[in-house]
Structure formats: structure tokens, C-alpha cells
Amino acid sequence: MLDFFSMYTKDKYSKYTIFAILAASATVTLATRRPVSRVSYKIPKKDFSYEVLIGDLLQTKCTNVVISTNTTFDTDIAGGLISPDSLQGQLAFRYFNSNTAEMDRQIAESLKGIEYIDHPAGVGKKKRYPVGTVAKLQAHGKTFFFFAMSELNAGGNAQSSVRMVDDAVEALWVYIAERGDLADVAIPIIGTGRGRIQLSRTKMIERLAQSFADASAERIFSNRLVIYIHPADATKHSVNLFEIRDYLAMSLHV
DSSP, X not given: OTTTTTSSOGGGOOTTHHHHHHHHHHHHHHHHSSOOOEEEEEOTTSSOEEEEEESOGGGOSOSEEEEEEETXXXXXXXXXXXXXXXXXXXXXXXXXXXXXXXXXXXXXXXXXXXXXXXXXXXXXXXXXXOTTOEEEEEETTEEEEEEEEEEEOTTSOEEOOHHHHHHHHHHHHHHHHHHOOBOOEEEEOOSSSTTOOOOOHHHHHHHHHHHHHHHHTTOXXXXXXXXXXXXXXXXXXXXXXXXXXXXXXXXXXX
């Protein structure tokens, strides 16, 4: 082929040339086929876009970060109610130096004036808020939107449903539209882990993306939604980012 295009003619042939060609081919192949860690999609003729990436949500550059929690907004890590390995547990450790008292103070301040139900015999805190209630916390230049999308059962385990997630996310967008700052929003795949919802990661991403699009049809409250997939989840559940990008490009109702 090189000889045909007069790039490397017969008078220049060397017995080692084939190795150089193979090395160059391998380098190009590896460079263009390396694992994809993120995909993005810009909605045509709209002012918002999506990005889906495999990574650590708590290392995001976005200033607005969504964290899911239960309807009692519990933060008790020492007592075992909140796992230190959970996203909420890691947030407490990395952004609040495990000072859950400060988190509780900000949560209580944010929830002032919101109606709740007393449940003195229940697990965790004794005030239960409606699904979709949002509390805003701030630390290290970031704003964290804690939104209630699950409930604790008698054993202290979080339980949710697709309907609860849909309702909670819809209320979340309204809250951000009213009290946010039009910044990019980072959100994890919610409900499929400790929420125990029987829905694939890909399907949940699709629901989040569609919900964001529906809310943005009325008013733009963020120009970019960044959906984070934990690396362990991506590997364990074989998340295909190309399939997700195809869905965003072809199936979103905008």
C-alpha cells in the first residue's frame, strides 16, 4: 500500500519495516479504541446538554451536587444507620470532617417551615418529611441538595420505588429552579443501590435524563446535567455508555 502511493517505494525496503508498520498500527488502534469514560449530548436548538461519566461524584467540578437521602434526613453514621461507604457517608467524611452535627444543623435550618409527620416510634429521626423534600447544605464552595426519595423500614434499611424516585426528582428540579443559581448539576444514579429499586442503571439514567428534559421545557434552571456512574457499578453491571448516548440522541422527548 505504501509502495502504491509512492510513500515507501521498493528501493527503500528494509527487513525491519514490517515491525515499524505493525507498531504504528497498534499505537493508532489503542489510541482510538481506549475505554470511554464519558459521553455527552447537546440538545439541538436548546440551551442545555447532558454528560454521563464514570467517576467519583464527590470529585465533580460542578458546584451543585445532588445527594439522595431518606424522608427523615438521617445522618447517623456512628450508630450504623448511614453506611460510611455510602455516598452520604463519604460526603460527611470528605466535606464535613465527619461532623454530622453540622450537617444536621444545616438540614434543620433548610427544612424550617416545611410540614412533617411525627413518628416517635420509628427508626432514626422523629420527623418524617414528604418524598421530594429538599434540604440545601453548603461546604467547601459546593452546594449539596439532599432530597428525600426513600423511607427507612423497621430494620433501618432504605426502601424506595420507581414512583417515589419520579416524584422526588420532579420536586428536586422545581426546588433547584426556585433556589439554584443556574449552575451545572451533578447527580448520581439514584435508587438502584441502597434504594433497592429493581431497575437497571441504564434505565434509571434514561429516566433522569427525560425528567430533566421535561422540567427544562418550562424553564431553564441548569445548562448541563452531569450523571455520575460509580466505577464499580459500571464494571459490575456492564454499563454501556455508547448505548446511553444513542438513547439521548434518538429517544429523548424534548
